[in-house]
Structure formats: C-alpha cells, structure tokens
Amino acid sequence: MxxxxxxxxxxxxxxxxxxxxxxxxxxxxxxxxxxxxxxxxxxxxxxxxxxxxxxxxxxxxxxxxxxxxxxxxxxxxxxxxxxxxxxxxxxxxxxxxxxxxxxxxxxxxxxxxxxxxxxxxxxxxxxxxxxxxxxxxxxxxxxxxxxxxxxxxxxxxxxxxxxxxxxxxxxxxxxxxxxxxxxxxxxxxxxxxxxxxxxxxxxxxxxxxxxxxxxxxxxxxxxDCKTANAVKLTTNVFRDLNIAFVNQLALLFEKLGIDISVVLDAAKRKYNFQVHYPGPGVGGPCLPVNSYQMLNSAKQFDSNMLSLVKTGREVNESMPDHVIDLIIDGLKDAKKEISSSTILLLGISYKPEVKDIQLTPAEKIVEKLKEHGAKIKIYDPFFKSVNVFDIQTENNIEQALTNVDSIVLVTAHKEFYDLKPSYIASKIQMPVIIDTKRIFDTDDAKKSKLIFRSLGTGKF
Missing domain, CATH: 3.40.50.720 (NAD(P)-binding Rossmann-like Domain)
Structure with a gap:
C-alpha cells in the first residue's frame, strides 16, 4: 500500500x-x-x-x-x-x-x-x-x-x-x-x-x-476507551435495573389490587421520575448481556460488588415464571388444567416490531409450558410458518386462535393492538387471556366476560 x-x-x-x-x-x-x-x-x-x-x-x-x-x-x-x-x-x-x-x-x-x-x-x-x-x-x-x-x-x-x-x-x-x-x-x-x-x-x-x-x-x-465503554454499559444497566424495580412493583400491586399503569402514569408526571414498564422479562443482545458484563468487571475486585445489579437480573429472569403462574391461575378459574390445555403465545420477539429472538423471555415461557405438559401454539407476524423453539408457528391470527384455551400476549407488536378482547371472546369459548404488556382494552375485556389477567393489575 x-x-x-x-x-x-x-x-x-x-x-x-x-x-x-x-x-x-x-x-x-x-x-x-x-x-x-x-x-x-x-x-x-x-x-x-x-x-x-x-x-x-x-x-x-x-x-x-x-x-x-x-x-x-x-x-x-x-x-x-x-x-x-x-x-x-x-x-x-x-x-x-x-x-x-x-x-x-x-x-x-x-x-x-x-x-x-x-x-x-x-x-x-x-x-x-x-x-x-x-x-x-x-x-x-x-x-x-x-x-x-x-x-x-x-x-x-x-x-x-x-x-x-x-x-x-x-x-x-x-x-x-x-x-x-x-x-x-x-x-x-x-x-x-x-x-x-x-x-x-x-x-x-x-x-x-x-x-x-x-x-x-x-x-x-x-x-479513554474504558470510560466510553463504562458510559455505554451504565445507560443500559440503568434500564435493566429500573425494569426490575417496576417488575417487583407489578407483583406487589397485583396482590394489593392496585393498577400499576395508573401508578406509573401519575408518577411520570413528576420531573425527576423516568418511567419504565413491567413485562414478561428482559431480552435481546444488550440489556441482559450488559448487566453481566458489568458484573464480570466487578467480580475481579469483590464477588459481592454490584449486588444490586445481580438482584435486578434475578428479578427480570424470574418473570417468565410469574407468567406461568398467571396462566395456571386463569385456567383454574376456567376449571382447566394446564397439562391438558392449549396455550397460544402472541409474539416471541424480544421487543416489538423486530425480527429477533435473542434471549427473548418467550423462550423460557415455552420451556416452562413444555415442563407442565401444555400444548403450545405461536403466532408472531415476524415468524410465520417457521420452526421456532421446536414449534411450527402459525401463519395468521385467525388460524392461531382456533382450538386454544389460553392466549398469552408476550410481545406488543403493532398488529396486536388491533386485536380486541371482544373479538377473541367471539372466537373462543371461555377464553383465558394473559396480557403481559398491558395493551388490551380492559373495559372491553370486562364486558366480554373473559378470564383476564394483566401483569401489574391482577385478575378480573
């Protein structure tokens, strides 16, 4: 050269x-x-x-x-x-x-x-x-x-x-x-x-x-290089921790009968509150990995350093278990056992509008459902008619809704915002709906007499 x-x-x-x-x-x-x-x-x-x-x-x-x-x-x-x-x-x-x-x-x-x-x-x-x-x-x-x-x-x-x-x-x-x-x-x-x-x-x-x-x-x-990388990790670990915080609040508010969406909507109006939202877990190639990168850096000095980050990871990684608990509880009200039920997961991407399943909480939900003996169906607009997690995904929402006992909204893709609880009720007899991202119209769900569970609200 x-x-x-x-x-x-x-x-x-x-x-x-x-x-x-x-x-x-x-x-x-x-x-x-x-x-x-x-x-x-x-x-x-x-x-x-x-x-x-x-x-x-x-x-x-x-x-x-x-x-x-x-x-x-x-x-x-x-x-x-x-x-x-x-x-x-x-x-x-x-x-x-x-x-x-x-x-x-x-x-x-x-x-x-x-x-x-x-x-x-x-x-x-x-x-x-x-x-x-x-x-x-x-x-x-x-x-x-x-x-x-x-x-x-x-x-x-x-x-x-x-x-x-x-x-x-x-x-x-x-x-x-x-x-x-x-x-x-x-x-x-x-x-x-x-x-x-x-x-x-x-x-x-x-x-x-x-x-x-x-x-x-x-x-x-x-x-220097290390300071720039420290800033990058800090911003993402901040998000991971705050999501863990609201996930824990969601679990508490379900028991107290408090709607977390009402709490967060009011709290975010205060100038120094940065709102984060609960969900079925945290996935993708960034947040989970970045927290573990920070923990890996810390352990060379003290194994207990950044214990708060470790706890946040444990909280977010436990959320799929809570989703399973909500499914079982909803099916119980419908007088059904999870082992003999067909569960439809709506969305498997780790985030909306992205064709990516890296570290998606949907995978752990699928694993837990298999352990309970449930039959699983998947519909995701970004993964149509393909094999994901050893399951052949559905090609369209109408086909996906047939012969299911429970529907679990995992990823809030735009397509699902148009899916009304009343429409679901017309397709399925005694349906159980678990909304982990809180996108379904709760008033419509109540009117449709669904067995409905919303993360951070509880049951009705």
Whole structure:
C-alpha cells in the first residue's frame, strides 16, 4: 500500500482524505448494527466494504437483497449504494483490511451458558488484524465491551500478531460504542449523541473528525476507551435495573389490587421520575448481556460488588415464571388444567416490531409450558410458518386462535393492538387471556366476560 506510513498522521491528513472521499473504510461484522453503520459510511461517499463470516449474508447483500426487513429507512440507502456499487460485502478479511485506512469492528459480544461475556469474535478478528494491519491504520471498536477490554486485551492481541505493530505509534485504536435501538437505528443514528474514546487524545480527535463527517449527531469525547465503554454499559444497566424495580412493583400491586399503569402514569408526571414498564422479562443482545458484563468487571475486585445489579437480573429472569403462574391461575378459574390445555403465545420477539429472538423471555415461557405438559401454539407476524423453539408457528391470527384455551400476549407488536378482547371472546369459548404488556382494552375485556389477567393489575 502506497504511503502507508503517512496515513492518518494528523487531522489535516484526515480532512484531506475526507474531502476527497478517498478514506477507505472496512466494517467487520455487517449484522443488525454493522450493516446500517457501513451503509451510513457508504452514503457519505466514503469507499466502504463490509466483511462477515456469514457467506449467505454476504451473498444476499451483494445480490441487492436487503436483509434487515424490520429496520426501516436503511432499505432505501441500501438500494442506492449497492445498486451504484458504492458498497459491497466480502468474506475475505485478508483482502479488505490491508486496503483500508479505517477498520470498524461491529462484532457480537454475547454471553456463554454461565453468563460470562464471550469476546471470542473480537479476539479472533483482533488476531487477524495483527497479521493484516498496515502501519498507520485506525481501528475503531463499536461493539459493546467491558471497560478495559481494549487497553488490557485487544491491543495486546493485535500487537502479538505482528512484532512491528505498536499501538499509538504506527497504528491507532479507539472506541465509538453503538447506541442504536433495533427497529429504530435510522432515527438513533441521526439523533443520539455518540461517545468517542481512544488510547490517546490525537486518536480521539481523528475518530471524531471521521464520525462528524458521517453522522449528524453530537460526539462526546471521553478521556479513554474504558470510560466510553463504562458510559455505554451504565445507560443500559440503568434500564435493566429500573425494569426490575417496576417488575417487583407489578407483583406487589397485583396482590394489593392496585393498577400499576395508573401508578406509573401519575408518577411520570413528576420531573425527576423516568418511567419504565413491567413485562414478561428482559431480552435481546444488550440489556441482559450488559448487566453481566458489568458484573464480570466487578467480580475481579469483590464477588459481592454490584449486588444490586445481580438482584435486578434475578428479578427480570424470574418473570417468565410469574407468567406461568398467571396462566395456571386463569385456567383454574376456567376449571382447566394446564397439562391438558392449549396455550397460544402472541409474539416471541424480544421487543416489538423486530425480527429477533435473542434471549427473548418467550423462550423460557415455552420451556416452562413444555415442563407442565401444555400444548403450545405461536403466532408472531415476524415468524410465520417457521420452526421456532421446536414449534411450527402459525401463519395468521385467525388460524392461531382456533382450538386454544389460553392466549398469552408476550410481545406488543403493532398488529396486536388491533386485536380486541371482544373479538377473541367471539372466537373462543371461555377464553383465558394473559396480557403481559398491558395493551388490551380492559373495559372491553370486562364486558366480554373473559378470564383476564394483566401483569401489574391482577385478575378480573
């Protein structure tokens, strides 16, 4: 590569590359976050290539088949940049990285079966970067990681792959943690502030210069990588804990005969109350994982540190059990046993309007129902006529409603807001409805004489 030693040697050079649109960008990992990120860079006019080990995904992208049907807005950008050959994907990291000035890492950081963060994807790619990076390259980690992972592990992995590479001397590294909400990435990428941290101030400024060119949002400089990652984890652990708090309130209010929705609606009017809502559990690749990442960081100092976070996890992970209790209680009023009943789950995605079942509480509900011997049906508009959790899902709501004893609303997809309790009552004899997201009209449910359970309200 020509002039590799002079690349990224200052803001003036970056500005020159940006203004001429010759700054070559490689995004490693083009999934839920990585693909919109790559498309954003390509749309800005910078030569951008996506890299992924998923050959089928790469083929879809290069065939102009937009893979994120539930991510609105980026489909238009995708069609523009792929059709105009401004973006493509590859499985060959060895071809792309040496010909890129900037390498963005948007790789998954899941948990293992023991709830320990799994950084194997980042470590594997880091080892390859050690072999492939040209001097002067810039690595930016967007993946959500524990504070200190870059400084304590990733830098060493890269340097060990090439004795001539030294972070801060002939290659740079920093972080810009993604903050996008699946299903709303276009909105978040154009409105939410981003955090930038690096191994030195110069690199932080360079990263900010690049991201200012691509994203019309506030960029907040952090003193280092670990601080930026700590902020990212703090915001999500805050949510996980507050959801756990209202979940516990929901359990209490059911026994007290208090409607939690009335409580929360009034409480949120106070200036310093940030409302969160109860539900059947917390899923997805972020909140549960982020809490365990924080716990993993804490245990190196004290196994009891952040005990509140641990308790919050336990509360949220127990909510599927409470859903089962509500089902059993409702069926008891209908003089039915769960072991001889057919249960319809409405929605299995971990959140509304997203085709994603990562760590969804629906999976635990299915497992518990199987343990009780119940027959299970599933209808989710994003998972029609496919096998999920070893169950063949239904193709439409009318078909799903036939021959069931209980309906459990798990995910509040938009389609379900139009589903009236009175309509359900007309389809099913003596139906039992469990509303874990509180979207059904309770007045309509009462008039329809349903056996109805709503999380945080109790029975009527």
């Amino acid at each position: 020509e002039n590799s030693d002079s690349r990224l040697n200052g803001l003036e050079h970056i500005q020159e590359l940006l203004s001429s649109k010759n700054l070559r960008v490689c995004v490693v990992g083009v999934g839920r976050i990585g693909l919109p990120t790559a498309l954003s860079f390509a749309k800005s006019g910078l030569p951008t290539i996506g890299v992924d080990i998923n050959a089928d995904l790469v083929t879809r992208i290069n065939s102009n088949d937009y893979p994120l049907k539930d991510e609105p807005g980026y489909d238009v950008i995708f069609n523009q940049v792929v059709t105009n050959k401004k973006f493509h994907a590859s499985t060959k990291i060895e071809d792309v990285v040496p010909n890129s000035e900037v390498i963005l890492l948007s790789l998954p950081t899941p948990m293992d079966k023991n709830n320990i963060p799994d950084y194997s994807a980042l470590k594997s790619v880091g080892a390859k970067l050690g072999e492939l990076l040209e001097p002067g390259s810039l690595v930016v980690v967007e993946s959500t990681i524990e504070p200190g992972f870059v400084e304590n592990e990733l830098v060493k992995i890269i340097e060990d792959g090439n004795k001539h590479l030294v972070a801060g001397k002939n290659f740079s590294i920093g972080v810009c943690p993604e903050t996008a909400n699946p299903g709303e990435i276009m909105l978040d990428f154009t409105h939410l502030p981003r955090l930038v941290g690096a191994i030195d101030e110069k690199t932080t400024k360079i990263i900010m210069e690049i991201y200012e060119y691509v994203f019309p949002v506030e960029l907040i400089p952090m003193p």
